Amino acid sequence: MFIITERQYNIIMKQAQACYPQESGGFLGGKENTILGVLPIPNKNLGDRTETFALTSDDIDLAYRFLVKNRLEYLGVYHSHPRGIPFPSEQDLSHNQKYLFIIGLQDRYNPELYAWRVEGSKVYQENIKVISDFGATVIDIQTGKPKLSENISSREMDIIAAMIDGWIAGKEPYYKKLGPTNWDASTFSTFA
Template sequence: MFRITEHQYNIIMKQAQSCYPQETGGILGGRENTILGVLPIANKVSQERTETFGLTSEDIERAYSFLVKNKLEYLGVYHTHPKGIPIPSAQDLAHHQKYLFIIGLEDRRNPALYAWRVEGGRVYSEDIKIISDIGITIVDIRTGKPKLAENIGGQELNRLTRMVNAFIEGHEPEYHKYNPTNWDASSFSTFA
């Protein structure tokens, strides 16, 4: 299970919405599965930004410095699926990351943040909970408390659950295509 602070969660969601309908993402750092640092990264692919999120080796170096400076462990890369559901694509899985963090914006007003653990060629869903910045209130993303799910109807949540389950069973989801926008990574704070 992962925990994410409200502050970090809001950085990611603001970025996801600002870049829509393009894909965007970044690096997550933390301690003991608590996400404490977000490093947003501008999408470096020159085409098909609505379908692909790309990093450069410079981004990786910057991420390394960010983690060292803030004394954080590397947790993984996050990226958006602007009009898709938050499950890993074949391309996502090809990166051989232990964890994949994906924000699905199919319902743009109710983004869904999912964490996936990849192990032995299989994909498992990891719970994520939002914790308040002072570390007291715990909000369960799945059961729909403030923030994420306050507007998600039970039906929507059930549909998402079905799609996720279908994916876990090996069915490929369908994605749509959209038009580009601009976004500048330097406009976001990156501190832990």
């Protein structure tokens, strides 16, 4: 099971809704099963962004610094399936990720977040519990999914965009920049 705060959950969902019908995504960091950091990444796919979400090695480097700076463990990449079911595609499974987080947007205004644990060729669904920012449990996705049926105003999107810009600007490393990491960018770039 994963735990995520309402604020972070909303960032992921609003990004996915705002980018629709293109795929969106980013990185999740945390401790054990608790998601404590969300780093949205613009889709870098040069082709059809409604079919594929792509990351560059610069994005991976940015995520690495984000995780180090915030002392978070890497949990996984999230990405949206604007039209398809929120189940990992063969391409998603080819990245040898332990967890895959997928937003299903078949109903754009009531998106769903799924977490999948990958063990070899088998995929298991992990429960996701959304807690309020004050720590009280408010929503269990498996039993009562939250309704995000409001349309997103451009003002709201501006606020999110400014927040994301702030995170990225705040990522100026105060420590010596570490080497290009253990990420294998060659096998870790595109999700379908």
